[in-house]
Amino acid sequence: MNRDEILTKILxxxxxxxxxxxxxxxxxxxxxxxxxxxxxIELIREIELLLDTTLTRQEKESAMGIRTINQIVDYVSDxxxxxx
Amino acid sequence: xxxxxxxxxxxxxxxxGNNRETILANLTQGVSGVEPLKSDGLLTGHIHSKVFGTVxxxxxxxxxRRDRKTMGPVAYYACETARRAIxxxxxxxxxxxxxxxxxxxxxxxxxxxxxxxxxxxxxxxxDARLTSIGAVDYLKSMVHTTAVNITKMFGITGRVxxxxxACTTSSQSIGFGYEAIKFGLxxxxxxxxADEYDTTTVAVFDNLLACSTxxxxxxxxxxxxxxxxxDGLVVGEGAGALVLEALEGAQKRGAHILGEVIGFSxxxxxxxxxxxxxxxxxxxxxSGLACARLTPEQVDFISAHATATKTGDVMEAQAIGxxxxxxPAVTGLKSYMGHTMGSCGAIETILTLYLMRSGIVVPTxxxxxxxxxxxxxxxPEAVSEMPIRIAAIQNFAFGGVxxxxxxxxxxx
Numbered sequence: 001m002n003r004d005e006i007l008t009k010i011l012x013x014x015x016x017x018x019x020x021x022x023x024x025x026x027x028x029x030x031x032x033x034x035x036x037x038x039x040x041i042e043l044i045r046e047i048e049l050l051l052d053t054t055l056t057r058q059e060k061e062s063a064m065g066i067r068t069i070n071q072i073v074d075y076v077s078d079x080x081x082x083x084x
Numbered sequence: 085x086x087x088x089x090x091x092x093x094x095x096x097x098x099x100x101g102n103n104r105e106t107i108l109a110n111l112t113q114g115v116s117g118v119e120p121l122k123s124d125g126l127l128t129g130h131i132h133s134k135v136f137g138t139v140x141x142x143x144x145x146x147x148x149r150r151d152r153k154t155m156g157p158v159a160y161y162a163c164e165t166a167r168r169a170i171x172x173x174x175x176x177x178x179x180x181x182x183x184x185x186x187x188x189x190x191x192x193x194x195x196x197x198x199x200x201x202x203x204x205x206x207x208x209x210x211d212a213r214l215t216s217i218g219a220v221d222y223l224k225s226m227v228h229t230t231a232v233n234i235t236k237m238f239g240i241t242g243r244v245x246x247x248x249x250a251c252t253t254s255s256q257s258i259g260f261g262y263e264a265i266k267f268g269l270x271x272x273x274x275x276x277x278a279d280e281y282d283t284t285t286v287a288v289f290d291n292l293l294a295c296s297t298x299x300x301x302x303x304x305x306x307x308x309x310x311x312x313x314x315d316g317l318v319v320g321e322g323a324g325a326l327v328l329e330a331l332e333g334a335q336k337r338g339a340h341i342l343g344e345v346i347g348f349s350x351x352x353x354x355x356x357x358x359x360x361x362x363x364x365x366x367x368x369x370x371s372g373l374a375c376a377r378l379t380p381e382q383v384d385f386i387s388a389h390a391t392a393t394k395t396g397d398v399m400e401a402q403a404i405g406x407x408x409x410x411x412p413a414v415t416g417l418k419s420y421m422g423h424t425m426g427s428c429g430a431i432e433t434i435l436t437l438y439l440m441r442s443g444i445v446v447p448t449x450x451x452x453x454x455x456x457x458x459x460x461x462x463x464p465e466a467v468s469e470m471p472i473r474i475a476a477i478q479n480f481a482f483g484g485v486x487x488x489x490x491x492x493x494x495x496x
Contacts, residue, residue, distance in 0.1 A: 019149045034150045041219035049215055 006076050010069060013046045025069045040064060047076055053083055085268040090494060092339040093173030093327035095165040096434045097278075099137040099320050099421035106141065108438055110420065111446045112467045116304035117421040118318050126200075127283045133295035135303040136286065137320020137422025151237045154223040156195025157280035161323035161427075162230035163237050166274055170238060173327035174339060175272065177239065184271040186242030186264060188257040189231040189278070189325070192250055192426040196282040198225035230278050242270050248426070251389070252350070252481040253277045254324060255429025255489055259348035261328050262489075271330050276430040278323035285425060286319045292358070294393050295319070307392035307423070308450040309416030310401060310458040317391040320422030324430030341494045343437050346474070347376025353484030360399035362406075364486055369407050369478070372488035378474065380408045383490075385445060385475040387432045390416025391423050398457045400478065405460035412476070413464045419449035429479045433489060440472040440493050 001009070007025075014020040020033045029035035044060055059079065066072055096102065099117025100110040110117070119138040121128055128134075145152075145160060155163065166189070170180070179185060193199075198221055205216040223229065228246035235244060243264065247256040254277025261273030279285075289295045296316040299306035308314035334341055349372035353364035373380065386404060390397055397416075404414060417432050418424075424431050439445060447464045454463060464470075477489040 038153065038220055038223075045215055045219065048213070054213060 001080055003073060003077055006073050006080070009050055010072055010076065013043065017042060017046060023069055028067045029069070030067065037064070040066070043072070047079070050076070051080060051083065055079070087266055087268060088331035089262050089265045089328050089345045090331050090334050091326050091342045091345065091437065091491070092329050092334050093169035093171070094325070094342055094434045094437055095168030095172065096322065096324040096431050097139055097143065097161050097165055098322045098424065098431055099139055102141045102143060104438055107435065108442060111435070112444065114449055116449060117320070118303040118306060120303055121283070121286065124283045127287050131283065131287050131290045132297045133286055133290050133316070133318070134300035135296060135306060135318050136281070137318055137322070137424060138281065139321050147237070151233070154220050154236070155233050156198040156224035156229060158191050158195045158278050159224065159229050159233040161280060162189055162191070162276070162278040162325070163233050165276060165278070165323040165325035166234045166238070169325040169327050170274065173329070175327065179272070181239040181241055183241045185240055186244060186270045186273050187231050187234050187240050188245040188247065188261040188264070188273050188275045189234055190228070190247040190253040190257055190426055191230050191278050192248065192253060192285065194227045194229045195225045195280060196284050197280060234274060240274065249483060249485045250481040251423065251425060251428055252479045252485045252487045253426035253429065255433070255477065255479040255487040256350060258326060258328070258345065258430060258433060258489055259350055259487055262345045262348050265328055265330050271333050273328045274325060275328055276323065276325035277426040279321055279425040279427050281321045289317060289319060296392065305450055307419055309388065309390035309392045309419050309448050310397050310454055310463060311451045312453040312455045314392040314394070314397065314455070316393055317418070318422035320424040322421070322424040322427045322431055324427050324434050326430060326434065343440060344492045344494050345489065346492045347372050347378065347490035348487070349375055350485070350487045353486065355484060357483050360396040360480065361484065362399040362403045364484060365400055365403040365480065366406055368486035368488050369403060369476070372476065372490055376490040378490065381411055383408060383412045383474050383476055384470070385436065385439070385472045386412045386414045387436045387475065387477045388414050388416045389478045389480045390448065391418055392416070396480070398455070401458035401461050408461070410460070410462045412462065413445045413470065414461045415446060415464060416448040419451065429477065429487065429489070432479070433477045433491065436475045436477055436491065440475055440491070443469055443471050445470045445472065
């Protein structure tokens with residue numbers, strides 16, 4: 001998956017799972033959309049399904065500092081590259 | 085320090101309606117909320133009882149995603165009744181979030197629907213990584229899910245009590261909330277209970293031969309508390325929420341006062357966990373009367389627990405007869421909607437409040453031929469006008485837990 005494809009998938013997850021439509025790629029999701037730690041855990045599960053992989057504890061913990069859509073796309077791109 | 089405790093908001097979701105007008109109309113017209121048991125593709129094929137007290141009136145939930153995401157069906161019921169009760173009470177967010185208000189709310193076992201989904205994943209052969217188990221499934225299913233979804237939705241920061249004692253869950257919620265205010269620990273409490281549609285509970289009572297099975301083709305004819313031809317309880321669903329406040333605070337803000345809680349008792353049979361116990365019930369009633377500083381003659385109406393089991397109704401009738409004689413009118417409100425489990429104490433308290441404020445009593449539905457062993461108490465034969473100044477609400481649970489609440493029409 002290239003970056004655009006990942007972005008499309010992530011936005012679809014946000015629309016369906018979190019009812020957040022087309023968020024600004026650089027806005028703070030917590031401040032703008034009440035996206036919280038419970039949502040982050042839910043998102044990690046969706047990312048595992050998206051990449052058909054199991055994330056390590058360290059990989060999951062590294063996601064906890066993510067705040068924006070662009071950061072999520074970077075995170076998923078790195079995970080995908082590491083598994084390529 | 086002892087303070088008077090009043091009710092300033094109440095709301096219920098029941099098999100016979102979700103608002104005062106509909107519920108009263110169904111009570112006075114003798115309409116039952118018992119319907120055929122819906123298939124769940126798992127247990128219903130094995131259950132002999134094919135009836136259920138079902139919430140049928142649609143509910144338009146307007147919850148934000150922030151609140152919805154930790155709710156299973158039972159929390160939806162709980163939060164909706166809490167929302168309506170708080171709105172009716174007219175409490176301001178600043179007070180609700182001040183720490184002076186708490187929540188006492190429970191259910192029989194959280195959300196069985198969500199729990200069943202988790203177990204389905206455990207035993208699934210197609211989801212080895214258990215990815216179907218959501219991050220919030222525990223929050224949706226845990227036993228105190230109703231109480232804390234309510235505190236989250238309204239920002240309640242006071243004490244949390246989440247009773248889970250089966251059929252006395254919400255009568256305990258009201259009683260413990262009453263005590264918290266009476267003794268000055270909180271100024272207000274949101275109290276109640278909820279239970280969702282659940283066939284596991286039906287299966288449990290069915291296995292104990294306690295469920296009604298003879299009226300599967302005519303659901304509206306069961307349960308039949310105190311009736312000669314009763315054959316067991318009917319499991320139901322629903323929720324009830326009440327706002328309790330210290331009288332002084334309620335009067336200060338000009339709240340509309342629906343009634344007053346004047347006494348509560350909670351005792352245990354001290355023995356068998358299932359068998360009804362007349363002495364245990366009688367002790368609980370006497371303890372409640374003492375708490376409310378009442379003599380039996382002062383009680384006008386009793387909402388009996390009256391599940392329509394063969395022995396339970398007899399034990400309750402005899403205990404009532406021993407203490408009250410034929411003084412108060414006694415109605416088994418479960419006859420209209422089945423046994424709503426963890427919510428029954430709150431729902432029956434709210435329905436009693438409705439009757440009290442309307443000045444009417446209703447008969448026990450389906451009571452056509454009084455069992456002679458239950459005949460020593462006064463069963464209303466028809467809907468009739470009757471002022472209810474003081475009422476008792478009785479509830480008993482597996483585990484030998486008994487509660488008795490006393491409420492009074494508000495007098496300044």
